[in-house]
Amino acid sequence: MKARAAALDDADPLAALRDRFALPAGVVYLDGNSLGALPRHVPDRVASAVQTEWGEHLITAWNRDGWVDLPVRTGERIAALIGAAPGTVRVTDSTSVNLFKVLSAALSLKGNRVTVVSDSGNFPTDLYVAHGLERAHPGVTLKVVAPEAVAVAVDEGVDVLMLTEVDYRTGRRHDMAALTARAHERGALVIWDLAHSAGALAVDLEGVRADFAVGCGYKFLNGGPGAPAFYYIAERHQAAVDPLLAGWFGHAAPFAFETAFRPAEGADRLRVGTPPVLSMVALDAALDIFDGLDMGAVQAKGRALTDFFIACVDPFAAELGLELASPRDPAARGSHVSLRHEQAYPVMQALIAAGVIGDMRAPDILRFGFAPLYVGFSDVLSAAGTLETILRQESWDRPEFHARKVVT
Numbered sequence: 001m002k003a004r005a006a007a008l009d010d011a012d013p014l015a016a017l018r019d020r021f022a023l024p025a026g027v028v029y030l031d032g033n034s035l036g037a038l039p040r041h042v043p044d045r046v047a048s049a050v051q052t053e054w055g056e057h058l059i060t061a062w063n064r065d066g067w068v069d070l071p072v073r074t075g076e077r078i079a080a081l082i083g084a085a086p087g088t089v090r091v092t093d094s095t096s097v098n099l100f101k102v103l104s105a106a107l108s109l110k111g112n113r114v115t116v117v118s119d120s121g122n123f124p125t126d127l128y129v130a131h132g133l134e135r136a137h138p139g140v141t142l143k144v145v146a147p148e149a150v151a152v153a154v155d156e157g158v159d160v161l162m163l164t165e166v167d168y169r170t171g172r173r174h175d176m177a178a179l180t181a182r183a184h185e186r187g188a189l190v191i192w193d194l195a196h197s198a199g200a201l202a203v204d205l206e207g208v209r210a211d212f213a214v215g216c217g218y219k220f221l222n223g224g225p226g227a228p229a230f231y232y233i234a235e236r237h238q239a240a241v242d243p244l245l246a247g248w249f250g251h252a253a254p255f256a257f258e259t260a261f262r263p264a265e266g267a268d269r270l271r272v273g274t275p276p277v278l279s280m281v282a283l284d285a286a287l288d289i290f291d292g293l294d295m296g297a298v299q300a301k302g303r304a305l306t307d308f309f310i311a312c313v314d315p316f317a318a319e320l321g322l323e324l325a326s327p328r329d330p331a332a333r334g335s336h337v338s339l340r341h342e343q344a345y346p347v348m349q350a351l352i353a354a355g356v357i358g359d360m361r362a363p364d365i366l367r368f369g370f371a372p373l374y375v376g377f378s379d380v381l382s383a384a385g386t387l388e389t390i391l392r393q394e395s396w397d398r399p400e401f402h403a404r405k406v407v408t
């Protein structure tokens with residue numbers, strides 16, 4: 001396996017990108033699907049935004065340093081990574097808030113009686129947002145089905161299909177093209193949450209004719225903790241969207257300070273308030289690493305890394321109480337692999353203490369994210385080896401590894 005890892009690293013066309021990240025020595029970082037690593041050049045860019053732009057240019061920086069255009073500029077850069085047309089993606093707010101905005105837009109396009117279909121593998125915040133809108137609109141019914149039952153639920157009747165492409169727990173990937181086409185045949189609108197896709201998979205929003213989408217800036221896009229998220233509105237819907245969460249940055253003329261809301265042209269109408277400039281500068285800078293990258297190559301490396309991890313773990317998995325929770329077919333999963341283990345919490349704490357950082361999702365999932373830009377095949381082998389040692393020696397069974405932390 002060692003020779004195979006070395007050969008795969010040697011043949012990796014993206015291997016050089018790793019040097020662009022400031023990863024601590026001795027750490028194998030397998031949680032870029034939750035918080036992406038720090039690109040080396042980002043601290044200087046943020047420091048300059050603080051010291052020069054904020055410190056010296058003060059409020060003139062909104063125009064002089066282009067702060068006001070950041071949601072648009074950064075949105076256009078993300079659009080290029082997810083197969084979206086220019087003018088359809090904007091960066092702002094959190095994924096949850098953006099989902100509220102696009103789901104309320106989709107509901108309003110569908111009239112008074114609307115059935116929303118989602119699945120139980122969806123990230124809880126998505127379901128909370130949908131439940132909130134269901135409570136606010138008497139004509140809205142939210143139907144939550146098992147992930148495998150989505151296609152049947154679509155056939156039974158749907159007005160808005162709201163799904164996350166890659167399941168945060170299992171890594172199972174929905175077939176975006178097939179489900180979008182199926183929902184469209186029934187006249188429905190389709191919203192995709194790309195939290196675990198953007199920056200890792202070759203998403204093609206225009207190709208699949210998605211209606212709306214949202215996604216995170218802090219995962220595979222490496223925008224930093226709490227980085228703003230993005231939303232997508234297909235061009236064909238933009239003029240018809242009348243924002244429920246209307247705010248002055250979504251107004252046609254924010255600095256005219258009119259009392260009545262007039263939506264901005266195009267996708268900008270779903271912007272709400274002042275952009276978080278420092279976080280946006282970090283995200284914008286982080287996106288430099290994607291310049292000129294082929295997302296097909298990024299996705300291919302993610303598949304190779306996850307395949308290799310499964311191959312490394314397979315020989316000892318059953319004996320040591322591990323069960324693969326992710327699909328074996330690489331085309332049917334995203335860029336993370338999940339393993340079930342009865343003692344997932346202390347096992348993950350022991351892994352972190354040994355320098356292998358993944359995370360745990362209750363009740364029993366060990367989750368390992370393989371960010372294609374900075375994880376190598378030797379890292380994968382070393383993580384699998386550490387996991388085997390911890391399980392064989394039962395070194396996870398120490399009081400300090402059982403103590404619960406807030407963020408898991």
Ligand SMILES: Cc1ncc(COP(=O)(O)O)c(C=O)c1O
Nearest residue numbers: 094095096123125164168193195
């Ligand atoms: C699929 C998915 N959607 C939404 C979110 C939440 O995003 P935010 O915290 O930006 O609202 C996450 C992770 O936090 C997620 O995994």
Ligand SMILES: Nc1c(O)cccc1C(=O)C[C@H](N)C(=O)O
Nearest residue numbers: 033034035123168169195226407
């Ligand atoms: N957003 C996070 C946070 O603020 C703290 C810890 C984790 C997160 C996450 O992003 C979790 C992630 N969406 C997940 O897939 O589990």
